[in-house]
Amino acid sequence: MDVLPDLVPPSRPPEVLRPDSVFLAAGTRAVGTPAVMVENVAKRFRIYHERNDSLKASVMRGRRAEFEEFWAVDDVSFTVNQGETFGIIGENGSGKSTLLKCMARILRPDRGQVIVDGKLSALLELGAGFHQELSGRENVYLNGSILGLSRKQIDDRFDDIVEFAGLERFIDTPVKNYSSGMYVRLGFSVAINVDPDVLLVDEVLAVGDENFQRRCGEKFGEMQRAGKTIVIVSHGLGQMRTMCDRLAWLRNGKLEYIGESKDVIDQYLGTVSVSRLPGHDGVSKRFGTGEVEITAVEILGPAGTLTTKVHTGDNVTIRIRYEVAAGRVVRPCFGFGVHRIDGLLVTGVNSREQKAIPEFITGEGWFDYTVKALPLLTGTYDVSAAIQDEKCTLTYDWWFEGLRFEVLPAVVHETEGALSLFGSWSHDSSQN
Ligand SMILES: Nc1ncnc2c1ncn2[C@@H]1O[C@H](COP(=O)(O)OP(=O)(O)O)[C@@H](O)[C@H]1O
Ligand SMILES: [Mg+2]
Incomplete structure (x- = not known):
């Protein structure tokens, strides 16, 4: 599972980059103009290999580390329009979270760029952005200020944040004692209460209980009606189909398919062949x-x-x-x-x-x-x-x-069918 990372300071504060010189006042922006432009984004990681050779050998080799590089996100381009709810799907390890972090400016792409129009707020991995030793209250202030709120603005919204998260009793407890559900509730509550134009959500919301999921669903609906832009990564294909206007399907870091949600899910299921599995909505990989x-x-x-x-x-x-x-x-x-x-x-x-x-x-x-x-x-x-x-x-x-x-294959077993019975043969030749 994802370990709880340390506080990840954003590489830069969320920028307001406007694709053209026309100033779009909140509430007057036309739906359909680009909110997030992902342009030829690529992100490379290194995998280091531990070598079990002797101290002498590693000294002889010098300080060079043995590593391989691979592209976790490979030349991905798309545009998310203002007011749109956009989903990213793909198997584990296909690069969804990495791409979302590039969009949130927590990772810097090696190639390409991401342009965001408006105030961005993100709920990424479990506990990302939380400081383990600090209380829930202190983390609300810390995160709020990272997301661009003044102390006064956070004071004003504090009660709403805590109430939405349902953490009134635990708000002065250090977050290292929180369960994953509590992390998610607080993280999501802060992320939506900064009133972003663009909200990015990785698939952590599934951790919350049913009641919280329902409230999140209501909140998404509210944001959609208010013309906000939402980008969401999820395993729940059924939910993605109903919630998202369009989907992007990532496969091995590459954009495999992009289009209307239904079309993309049909394509995706065709390849991953989960359709034979009885999900409660026929398509979910998880419920x-x-x-x-x-x-x-x-x-x-x-x-x-x-x-x-x-x-x-x-x-x-x-x-x-x-x-x-x-x-x-x-x-x-x-x-x-x-x-x-x-x-x-x-x-x-x-x-x-x-x-x-x-x-x-x-x-x-x-x-x-x-x-x-x-x-x-x-x-x-x-x-x-x-x-x-x-x-x-x-x-x-x-x-x-x-x-x-x-x-x-193992040397001694059957080669036909599904199973080895692990039996053994014996014979009696005394009758002959
Ligand atoms: N910080 C990192 N260093 C090295 N490899 C990473 C790092 N983060 C993710 N990866 C690798 O990049 C690939 C894509 O990961 P990720 O974006 O988390 O996929 P997804 O969210 O689709 O499951 C995986 O192979 C993962 O192991
Ligand atoms: Mg992920």
Whole structure:
């Protein structure tokens, strides 16, 4: 999951750059003129490799670090119009958050530029912009001033901010003690209360509870009616379809498709083939009330380390990491299903069957399912994981295809079909 980053100071205060010399007074601007122009934006990251060589070898090599570079965002251009609600979709790692950070000027693109007309406010990763040691109150002032509000303006809006976040009782608690749901509520509340012209939101809102999500939905509606521009990244394709006027689909950092929401989602589903999966709205890759969030679905190989490639017969562990939004969740049930990439449901497992139900969970943690010898034969598989209540009627979080892994051939097993039975042959030749 995203670790809570330290306070990220914006590289520059949000700028008001006007694409032409015509001054557009708030309220008189015509819908349809550009609000955000993303022009040939590219962002490169380095991945450093740790080398397990000797001290001598690393001294001999000098101080040069071993790294690879790759383009997380690769030559992306589009324009978001004023008054438009614009969505960005794409698989994990496709560059959505990086692009949004470039738009928010928290990252500087290596190539290209982003031009924003109007006051910009952003809710990016969980906890981004919060200072861990400071209280909620102090963080409201800190963030408000970073977003361009005077102390007086923050004083005036303070009660609204706290009330919208529902944090009256915790506002003087250091935010390091906040749950992810509390972070999101406060971050979103500050972001909307600075009254931005352009609001950027990364997919953190899903962490909030149902009540908060509903209020966020109302707030988005209000902003849309007021002609504000919203750019949102989300996993919830159903929500994106109804909320967004247009969508951009990123794939490996490149703009794969841009257009009306429905068309883009159809194209996207055609490729990621989740349409065979029963979402509550037919298209979501994720749904649930959000009281607990699945933060990752992982597979640990025989060495106990994270991997996405295992062999038939390996000892593997499927790990579901979770984070409780606030307080505790009583008697949750964990489960997962494994689909082969061609759609075959290989198995479905849940912790209720083994009566492995904790009395309650709180904060962060994980649930492991260990398999002594993986029976799956060579192929690509997707794991969909869920956390539900004890009766499996209420879904806190259901993540379709939260993890893809590959099974590589092992020497001694079957080559036909889906499974190895791990049987052994014997024979009796005494009858002959
Ligand atoms: N600070 C960073 N340093 C190196 N790589 C990064 C950094 N931030 C993101 N990445 C990598 O860039 C790619 C795009 O990441 P991200 O924008 O977070 O994707 P998404 O939001 O679509 O899941 C991923 O491969 C991710 O691991
Ligand atoms: Mg992201």
